[in-house]
Amino acid sequence: MNYKETAQELLQALGGKENVSAATHCATRLRLVLHDESKVDQEKLDNMEAVKGTFSTGGQYQVILGAGIVNNVHKEFSKMVGLSEMSTQDVKNAGAKKLNALQRFVKMLSDIFVPIIPAIVAGGLLMGINNLLTAEDLFIKGESLVSANPGIADLAALINTFSNAAFVFLPILIGFSATQRFGGNAYLGAALAMIMVHPDLLNGWGYGGAVVSGEIPVWNIFGYEIEKVGYQGSVLPVLAASFILAKVETYLRRVIPSALDNLLTPLFTIFITGILTFTFVGPITRNAGHLLSDGLIWLYDTTGFLGAAVLGLAYAPIVITGMHHSFIAVETQLLADIARTGGTFIFVIAAMSNVAQGAATLAVLSTTKDKKMKSIASASGISALLGITEPAMFGVNLKLRYPFIGAIIGAAIASAFVTIFKVKAVALGAAGLPGVIAIIPDVLIYFIIGMAISFAIAFSITWVLAKKEMKKTDIVENQKNIA
Structure with missing residues (x-):
């Protein structure tokens, strides 16, 4: 393939170099931000032998070229357009400026949850392996693999521990990723999330039982009681807390003298956000998270196969818009609350x-x-x-x-x-x-x-x-x- 000729033909079909504002590539796709996508000659692109497909999403126009080809075409394309080397994130940021409010919200959720998916996938799949080992009647009638082979009982227990970690400490993963996305110090976000799952707190999954029994531990601060309840496996509380932390930190860095910034900003950021989290933000968003889970369960149970058919019919069109990325946050909540939801x-x-x-x-x-x-x-x-x-x-x-x-x-x-x-x-x-x-x-x-x-x-x-x-x-x- 003559990469230079291919790049020239692509540029002409895309409306010329004046129509290209940003360009980069991933493993298989040329990722572009165009000033006006209506200037694209789609028929010409479709007829190009090198082009395997095109689509527009997230403010980017993407041309599928294939591994081993896209990097060489991009090299020639960049020379013709006159753009310096750009990262994928640079192009994402440029494309985001073209999005509406709803699209920006979906992109925000995607930016937060996509980076932590590998950890959730690893934990979830280990949970699946544990289920295979401990499920009765799956391989042996009336028994599980563990009961039939006691020698692998500890292996199953080890896998179970490994699988639970990502969900028990899920707020730490979200706290780091969300605070970074909101413009704050990611490590302060992780530290706040660690506070939210500290072992001194009542385990978040035991909160319901403690409410029924009336045995919720509290901090008594000058006569004001604050519940000592953890947020293990939560999603919404740590998202809200991370947003507040990022804004508090940004404000404090503007008003605290630079000589004291490294000392006082982290101190006040963690203390102020921590207080707000345990007094207002946490309790409100925890209940909102439960309502979200219960609402989805109700919808699933009520609409049944008819509702599922509608979602199945609409799922691919939703993928076209890119809004399926918002499902990641919902699924994470369902999995984090798996004792009540049963899964996603x-x-x-x-x-x-x-x-x-x-x-x-x-x-x-x-x-x-x-x-x-x-x-x-x-x-x-x-x-x-x-x-x-x-x-x-x-x-x-x-x-x-x-x-x-x-x-x-x-x-x-x-x-x-x-x-x-x-x-x-x-x-x-x-x-x-x-x-x-x-x-x-x-x-x-x-x-x-x-x-x-x-x-x-x-x-x-x-x-x-x-x-x-x-x-x-x-x-x-x-x-x-x-x-």
């Missing part, structure tokens, strides 16, 4: 949607005669089955439209099926075929059947629609030949 149903529906997108793309692979489309569909279809759907959605399904229709119908029906059997996940991770390890063992078989339904329906509908499209194309071609 959103992950399960996401898996049904992703498998459906992959199936629809593979149906295109089996029917299309376009060599370029076959090349894109083969790789992106498998990627979607494994949980990464953007290449399939933007490179194939949305471009052809009818595969997208087949995919969302398959996702809707499969989502309704798994909801009938109350399938939930105890972890986050790749929402697709690898998601089996994150599912509660008792309903694992229904999750697998659900994925099979999703694949079969999406593939079948797409295949039928593809044949109809081919017939239409043949008729049009024949009419042209006759004319």
